[in-house]
Amino acid sequence: MLAVKFVYPDFLSGYAWLQFGRLRPVHVTLAAFGWLSMVQVAMAYYAVPRLAKRELYSERLARLSVLLWNLFILLAAATLLAGMTQGREYAELVYPLDLLFLLLLGVVAYNLVRTVLARREEKLYVSLWYFLAALVWMPVVYFVGNAMWAGGALYGVNDAIVNWFYGHNILGLWFTPLGVGAAYYLLPKLVRKPLYSHRLSLLGFWTLGLFYPWVGTHHLIFGPVPVWAQTVAIAASVAMLLPVLAVTVNFWKTIEGRWHLLSQAEQGRRFAQSDCTALKFLVLGGVWYLLTCLQGPFQALRAVQPYVHFTNWVVAHAHLALLGAFSFWGFACIYYVMPRLTGKELSPRLARAHFYLLTLGLSGFVASLTIAGLIQGSSWQAGVAFVKVVAALKPYLIVRLASAALMVASVYLFLYAFFSSLRGVQR
Amino acid sequence: MRALSIAAGVAALVLAAIAVTVLLPMGDPSLYQPSPGVKPLNELEEMGRQVYIREGCWYCHTQQVRNLSMDVQYYGRVSSPGEYAYDSPVLLGTERTGPDLARIGGVYTDDWHLAHFINPRYVVPASIMPSFSYLSDDELEALIAYVQSLGGEEARRKAEMQRRMKQAMLEAQRLGIEEEMMQARVPASYRGLENPLAGREAVLVGKRLFAFYCRGCHGSAGAGDGPAARYLNPRPANFTSAEFMGSVEDGRLYYSILNGVPGTAMHPFKARLTEQEVWSLVAYLRTLQEE
Numbered sequence: 001m002l003a004v005k006f007v008y009p010d011f012l013s014g015y016a017w018l019q020f021g022r023l024r025p026v027h028v029t030l031a032a033f034g035w036l037s038m039v040q041v042a043m044a045y046y047a048v049p050r051l052a053k054r055e056l057y058s059e060r061l062a063r064l065s066v067l068l069w070n071l072f073i074l075l076a077a078a079t080l081l082a083g084m085t086q087g088r089e090y091a092e093l094v095y096p097l098d099l100l101f102l103l104l105l106g107v108v109a110y111n112l113v114r115t116v117l118a119r120r121e122e123k124l125y126v127s128l129w130y131f132l133a134a135l136v137w138m139p140v141v142y143f144v145g146n147a148m149w150a151g152g153a154l155y156g157v158n159d160a161i162v163n164w165f166y167g168h169n170i171l172g173l174w175f176t177p178l179g180v181g182a183a184y185y186l187l188p189k190l191v192r193k194p195l196y197s198h199r200l201s202l203l204g205f206w207t208l209g210l211f212y213p214w215v216g217t218h219h220l221i222f223g224p225v226p227v228w229a230q231t232v233a234i235a236a237s238v239a240m241l242l243p244v245l246a247v248t249v250n251f252w253k254t255i256e257g258r259w260h261l262l263s264q265a266e267q268g269r270r271f272a273q274s275d276c277t278a279l280k281f282l283v284l285g286g287v288w289y290l291l292t293c294l295q296g297p298f299q300a301l302r303a304v305q306p307y308v309h310f311t312n313w314v315v316a317h318a319h320l321a322l323l324g325a326f327s328f329w330g331f332a333c334i335y336y337v338m339p340r341l342t343g344k345e346l347s348p349r350l351a352r353a354h355f356y357l358l359t360l361g362l363s364g365f366v367a368s369l370t371i372a373g374l375i376q377g378s379s380w381q382a383g384v385a386f387v388k389v390v391a392a393l394k395p396y397l398i399v400r401l402a403s404a405a406l407m408v409a410s411v412y413l414f415l416y417a418f419f420s421s422l423r424g425v426q427r
Numbered sequence: 428m429r430a431l432s433i434a435a436g437v438a439a440l441v442l443a444a445i446a447v448t449v450l451l452p453m454g455d456p457s458l459y460q461p462s463p464g465v466k467p468l469n470e471l472e473e474m475g476r477q478v479y480i481r482e483g484c485w486y487c488h489t490q491q492v493r494n495l496s497m498d499v500q501y502y503g504r505v506s507s508p509g510e511y512a513y514d515s516p517v518l519l520g521t522e523r524t525g526p527d528l529a530r531i532g533g534v535y536t537d538d539w540h541l542a543h544f545i546n547p548r549y550v551v552p553a554s555i556m557p558s559f560s561y562l563s564d565d566e567l568e569a570l571i572a573y574v575q576s577l578g579g580e581e582a583r584r585k586a587e588m589q590r591r592m593k594q595a596m597l598e599a600q601r602l603g604i605e606e607e608m609m610q611a612r613v614p615a616s617y618r619g620l621e622n623p624l625a626g627r628e629a630v631l632v633g634k635r636l637f638a639f640y641c642r643g644c645h646g647s648a649g650a651g652d653g654p655a656a657r658y659l660n661p662r663p664a665n666f667t668s669a670e671f672m673g674s675v676e677d678g679r680l681y682y683s684i685l686n687g688v689p690g691t692a693m694h695p696f697k698a699r700l701t702e703q704e705v706w707s708l709v710a711y712l713r714t715l716q717e718e
Contacts, residue, residue, distance in 0.1 A: 020557050021483020087480035087516040116430050124429055132430060133437040140441055144449065156511035158453050160519045165449050173441065209437045213444030219521060222493035224508045229452055306495050310523035376523070381497050385699035386526045391553040391639070 025092040026080045031322060032090070032170065033101070034073045039330040040178035041065075041108055044131050046337050047185045048112050051128050052119030061111045068104045072097065088159070090167045091146050098146040102139060109135040126201040130181030133209060137173035141166055157225050165216035171321065172212035179289075179326045180204075180247055182333050183282060187254050190279045190336065191261060196253035204246030211239040218300040221309065237300035244293040251286050271339040273348040280355050281332035288324030288362075292317060306381065312393070313373025316366045323407075324362055331358075331414070342421060350417035357410030364403030372396035462509030464580050468573070475573025478566050480516070482559065489520030490529045490577065501698075503530040503578075510579060525556055530578040533585020536593065539692040540571045542644075542658035549655035550643045550692070592690025596661050605661075606674060609688070613679045620678035622713075624706045633711025636704055644692060649715035659692045666715040680709045 049056045056062055076093055079085075085092040093101070112135055116128055145166020154162060188195050195201060214236035217229045261279055265272035295317050299308050308314060331354075339345045372393045379389040452458055468476060479485065492502045499505060506529050511517050520527075535543075539550060544567055547554035562570065575586035599608040610618075637649070644663040646653040651665035665671055684705045687695035696705070 021486055024483055024486050083481040085480060085483070087485065087518065089486075089521060113430075113434070119430075124433075128430070129433055132433055136434045136438050137441055140438070140445075144445060153515075155459060155513065155515045156517055157458050157508045157519075159511075159515060159517040161452055162449055163516075165445070169441075206436075209440040213441045214448055217448060220519070222495050222498075223491050223519060224506045224511065226452060226455065226458070229448065232448065306497060310489060310521065314522070380501070383497070383500055386501065387551055387553050387640075387699070390525075390555060397555075 022081060022083060025085060026077050028090065029076050029080060029092065030073065032175075033076065036175060036322060036326055036330060037178075038069060038073075039333060040175065040182065040326070041069075043182045043185075043330075043333040043337070044108075044112055044134075044178060046333075047127060047182065048115050048131055051121065051125050051185070052115050053121040054115065054119060057111050057114035057118065061107055065104060065107045065111070068100070068107065072100050072104055075100070088145075088163045090170060091163060093146070095147075095150055098142070098150075102142060102147060105135075105139045105142065109139060125184075126195070126198060126205065127181040127185040129202070129205050130177040130184065133205070134174055134177035134181070137169070137177070141169045141173050145169075157220075157223075160220060160223075161217055161225060161229065164219040165213075168216040168219065169213055172208070172215065175322070175326050176208065176212070179329050180208075183247075183251070183286065183329050186278065186282055186329075186332055186336055187251065190275055190282060191255055191258040193254060193258060196250050196256075200246050200250045204243045204250065207239070207246065208243040211236045211243065215240065215296075215300070221300070221302065221305045234300045234302065238297045240293065241297055244290065248286070248290050255283065271345055274335050274339045274345040274351065277346075277348070277351040277355060278332045278335035281328045281335060284355075284359060285325050285328030285332060288320055288328060292320040292325055295320070307377035308373055309377075311373035311376035312369040312396075313377065316369035316373060319362070319369075320366050324366070328358075334418070338418070338421065344421045346414075346417040346421045350413050354410045354414040354417065357406050357413070361403045361406030361410060365400055365407065368396040368399035368403065372400075458508045459512060460509060461512035462507055465510055465512060466580065467513045468576060471569050471572040472576045473573075474566075475569035475571065475576075478562065478570045479573055480518070482562075485518045485520050487520075487522060487524035487556070489523055489527045491519045492527060492529050498527070502527045525554075528574065528577050530582065532575045532578040532582025533587075533589060535694055536589045536690065536692050537571050537575065537586070538593075538659045539655075539694065540574060541567060542655040542692070544570065545658065546654070548643065549653070549658070552643050553639060589690055593661070594690075596690045600661065610679070612688075613682045617682040618676050618678045620676075620681060622677045622681075622706050622709050624703070624710050626710075629707045629710040630714055632704065633707035633709070636700070636708050637711055640696065640699070641708075649712065655692070661691050663692070666712045667717045669716055672713070672716045677709050677713075680712060681705055684708060 045056065045062055075097055079094055079097065080092060084094050086094065091098075112131065116124075116132060145162065149159075149162065184195065184201060215233050217225060217233035218237050221230050221234065223230075261276065262283060263276075265276040269275070298304055299314070299317065335346065335351065375392060375396070376389055379392070380386075467473075490506075492498045492504060492506045494505050510529075511519075542549045543551070544559045544562065546558045546560060547556040559567070559570075576583055578585075596605065596608070599605045637645075638647070641649075642653055644653045644655045644659060645651055645666065646656065646663075649666035651663045651668075653663065656663050683693060684700070685695060685697045685702075687693050700708070
């Protein structure tokens with residue numbers, strides 16, 4: 001849970017124009033590997049033993065992973081600020097830190113996989129499938145993206161192809177399975193109803209594994225890479241509609257008949273207030289998930305690419321996924337798990353403020369950057385002078401700044417509520 | 428056992444994708460062999476590339492002209508894989524907060540780049556690029572050499588031409604024949620042109636354009652003393668000087684704005700301004716002269 005303290009500087013860097021090039025990788029690395037990965041792994045540590053009906057394989061290894069992970073994040077931020085970078089997006093970290101991260105993943109994966117293998121529950125709930133897959137995939141993806149070609153063995157456009165295989169699959173084979181796994185865990189508990197369809201959830205699972213690893217090269221459409229590779233990536237991107245719809249249908253069908261739980265806490269139930277907030281975050285996260293996943297196949301089409309690629313549209317899309325879908329689900333996890341660990345709820349008033357401010361901020365952020373992106377794309381198509389387009393974006397960048405400020409404020413409120421609830425709790 | 432089968436299944440899926448999407452392209456020689464004429468960077472350019480990587484320039488600038496007419500009209504020839512054969516990491520980029528740089532070498536002079544790195548708003552008032560004034564002189568020199576190499580041999584040739592023109596201009600200045608040289612560069616057909624626009628409206632349009640594009644170098648009042656001027660040699664023109672404005676025809680001003688003045692920081696504006704707009708600027712410049 002130490003991860004939470006990393007949340008607010010991430011948002012700040014978005015409008016620190018000076019030294020932007022240094023702060024940007026810090027922002028991305030802390031958001032992806034600090035905040036999101038840590039909260040998702042924390043959720044796996046919570047959920048896996050409960051689904052396996054046994055204790056975590058090793059409490060000591062888990063503690064070690066928390067320590068290593070925080071050390072990793074500190075070193076990552078420090079080296080990036082010092083300008084030590086490999087010059088590859090999402091893979092900036094210097095080689096020794098890549099090895100540290102692989103070690104870290106190994107420790108986490110070993111611990112959780114051993115827990116699953118020694119389970120006392122015969123059935124494997126779908127969340128376990130997703131967690132298991134993420135723990136298999138991420139070390140492979142990270143190894144290919146960061147360690148396999150160490151020492152600059154990779155040149156030219158092949159470097160870009162590898163980078164985007166890795167870059168997109170942190171999302172597809174790490175954040176997505178961990179996030180969807182967590183959502184599948186929380187949803188039935190929060191609405192007090194079994195999952196709509198186990199079979200549908202497995203269809204979503206296998207189609208995710210089948211199609212997602214192929215999409216990376218859609219970041220290079222019309223670029224200097226083979227046309228067949230672009231076409232394969234586009235086809236796989238469109239096929240991603242299948243797992244997305246499977247998850248979405250399952251999601252909404254499970255909630256069916258329980259929508260009232262979103263607005264009013266259930267009477268007489270323990271932690272009802274906090275669960276209500278958790279459900280809010282979970283459901284809206286599901287909406288962001290659907291939106292960003294519908295954008296994905298759409299953007300990858302050759303007819304759409306020229307209007308959106310290289311523009312702020314993509315920035316909005318990326319935030320919709322990481323800050324919208326997966327961070328909202330991350331907050332849902334925290335609101336659900338914390339009271340059950342500490343016996344105390346986070347302040348319901350602060351929780352409400354956190355939810356609405358974050359939602360408002362994210363909406364403004366995504367709307368302003370999406371419009372800005374469309375202005376860029378269409379102006380470039382029309383051949384408008386580049387610098388004139390830059391000047392025209394100013395109002396939208398101001399809205400983005402204000403929206404980001406709201407989100408930072410909401411996270412401060414959350415941090416305050418979080419630490420207040422810890423006060424007086426026995427270790 | 429069930430869990431292990433799942434693990435094996437998902438591992439197989441990702442390995443299959445790696446084999447086809449990552450490893451298969453690696454066997455294609457057209458993706459890793461350098462195109463004819465593509466050479467590795469020299470020592471200074473390589474040092475500049477390291478600065479470019481360290482400062483994260485590649486987050487906001489792409490280095491790829493895509494196979495799209497919109498890219499070609501802004502940036503030139505479509506990029507081919509063989510141009511990147513020596514690049515590790517490759518810096519294709521993903522965002523154009525700033526323009527693409529694949530063909531930027533030689534478009535601007537070294538002086539222009541220096542002023543631009545010290546503070547981009549010195550030369551482009553509307554720019555949102557960070558200032559890199561904290562770089563050492565050596566780093567700036569290397570970064571400029573690297574940027575001037577982008578676009579390969581053609582770019583290096585253009586940059587070298589800019590440097591030679593600068594020397595020629597400075598030599599002419601020393602000999603006191605600068606005016607004659609400038610005059611001679613403008614085709615006679617242009618020199619005779621008359622400004623088809625006149626009157627308040629054109630002047631106001633020109634004033635707005637001047638504030639947007641020109642004031643960084645030429646100064647807010649047009650006296651050639653903008654914040655960039657101290658980095659530029661030859662200096663920007665002084666439109667308040669009666670002597671200068673008396674000797675220069677409208678046609679020459681028009682030609683110089685459209686096509687730039689090689690060897691100086693004055694680069695061509697024909698991609699950014701319409702003919703109409705250029706004439707409006709000329710009309711505005713005529714109002715700047717001090718009595």
